[in-house]
Amino acid sequence: MASRDVVLDGRSLTGDQVIQVARGRAPVVIDDAGRHAAEAAWSTAERLVTRGPVYGRTTGVGANRVEAVGTGDREGHGVRLLRSHAGGVGDLLAEEEVRAMLVVRLNQLLAGGAGLRPGVADALADALNSGSYPAVHEFGAIGTGDLTALSETGLALLGELPWLGPLPGPEPIGLDSGDALALISSNALTIGIAALAWHEARRLLEATHAVAALSFLAVDGSPEAYAERVHASRPHAGQVEAAARMRALLGAPTRPPARLQDPFGFRCFPQIHGPALDAAAQLSTVVGVEINAAAENPLISAEDDTAYHHGGFHCAYLRHTLDGLRLALLDTAHLSTARLAALLDPRFTGLRPFLAHGESGSSGVMILEYSANSALAEVRALAAPAGLGNAVVSRGLEEHSSFAFQSARQSLRSLTALRLVLACELVTAVRALRQRDVVPSAATTLRTAYDLAAGKLSAEMSDRRLSADVELAATLLEDLAGL
Incomplete structure (x- = not known):
């Protein structure tokens, strides 16, 4: 591990380190403890959906929470959720703002509450370390989750939307049934921009x-x-x-x-x-x-x-x-x-x-x-x-x-x-x-x-x-x- 590396564990990331990654392009490293926490949450989520309804995984979202998702349609449900919520409008955000979002979201996943497959965390780390970032539109958030920005990020991870930056983005990954909502249920973009403002x-x-x-x-x-x-x-x-x-x-x-x-x-x-x-x-x-x-x-x-x-x-x-x-x-x-x-x-x-x-x-x-x-x-x-x-x-x-x-x-x-x-x-x-x-x-x-x-x-x-x-x-x- 190099001295410039920012170690992410879901517990100890600082505002200064967000700036180092967003503006200074410091590499990120996923700590083992954070990875284990993310894996444990993912395994738990996989069990929970077999026992009863879990919002966004076995149901629709928002007012559609009362609509059940068929067992055989859960993977398709996740992809549709990303596509339907990737409706941001306006200009594209600056690279440093998107990079701040990526490092915040990655660190949050390592806190162990999302229930998202660990491979998503690896893909986000690869994007940050390669200098790649998704095209994120400025308007779409109202302070209850950066749904459009993170949905656009999710579609870039799937390979449906392009990555920006000097190098190709990470290889496309697949998503499990509950990964879509688990990824986008966050204010990572807002928090990342707030960190830039604080600095x-x-x-x-x-x-x-x-x-x-x-x-x-x-x-x-x-x-x-x-x-x-x-x-x-x-x-x-x-x-x-x-x-x-x-x-x-x-x-x-x-x-x-x-x-x-x-x-x-x-x-x-x-x-x-x-x-x-x-x-x-x-x-x-x-x-x-x-x-x-x-x-x-x-x-x-x-x-x-x-x-x-x-x-x-x-x-x-x-x-x-x-x-x-x-x-x-x-x-x-x-x-x-x-x-x-x-x-x-x-x-x-x-x-x-x-x-x-x-x-x-x-x-x-x-x-x-x-x-x-x-x-x-x-x-x-x-x-x-x-x-x-x-x-x-x-x-x-x-x-x-x-x-x-x-x-x-x-x-x-x-x-x-x-x-x-x-x-x-x-x-x-x-x-x-x-x-x-x-x-x-x-x-x-x-x-x-x-x-x-x-x-x-x-x-x-x-x-x-x-x-x-x-x-x-x-x-x-x-x-x-x-x-």
Whole structure:
């Protein structure tokens, strides 16, 4: 086993490992304990269907649960189920989103509740390790199982739909009578996208500290707002963390503050940014549960030789957590645009309006305030909770939908816009520091952040197109997050 291998056992997969497989193409290895759990559930399911009705194996699905499947038609029933449910519409999803789905679903199978033949797990591992992935359409899930996406995956495993990627997909496999529902009874796509969103959020929120600290230095902010005593008296976890990060970045003050109290973008940064840190931490917890969950309906329990019919596939926890994250991200984005506005104001920097340079009437970085607020509007629009609506489907039997899938996709889009908001602030903060001839104290983490950004962002001060600067700054946020 190589050092990059991600070992899947159905119990210990982490969000970081999902990212390693989805984006970094780390190989996966099926742990023996996970394989044994999957085999035990499969053998149990094979026995249970001979003793009585088991949903989706000996019956139809949804409102058709009352219709029995003939003993001689069970294999055909499974194939028809995949074909009929592979009705996703819209554009194809990105490769990393589908790979995230595959590794999550594979790990869930190894938790030992699906009752799916172990050969399916091997085929999914082969697909991940070869770089192959099924063509999955974006629309079809409403937060009660990614039925269309996983049905399209199932048909690719059967050889009826093509695999995408640089190499041929795994050899076609056959499915037993109960394999179809056992495969598609999962929110693996939604969970995989949520893991991508969690990772992106964590990185951007980490980078926000460095960007805010550079802006703080450019306006000679008051460090009293970040004093440890202040936050110990009201110790919300995220607030305490944000203040501590600002203290660590700024180091001991070397310049007197310009004001007794700063605007909220600086003074209330820990209190407003802290909830976003807490929301990301909560998402990490929920994702960690979901990626290792045996949530299939029915749950096949080898331990007590029983099939449990239940509603564990409902994704309310994940949707609520994602919705909360986006609302918190909106506040972080609001503060970024507020700090940017302060950087453009001579009252806070002592510089020309909009950090202009050269001829009278020059605009400087005036337009970045517009661009940042345009991206902020996207964050705001996407902050609307995905669960405000509802869908009643399958003849009224399934009368509540979490819309967790929509929430996960909204979260990724919101984070893309937030990255641009922060990039506009970073470009502006570095320009203000250059014009003031102020640099962070030596041997501070903030000095490392400044040197990194200033070493790559253009020092040209004349009026010019700034799109490339913002695009570069957006990539630099990854480096700042790692400090």
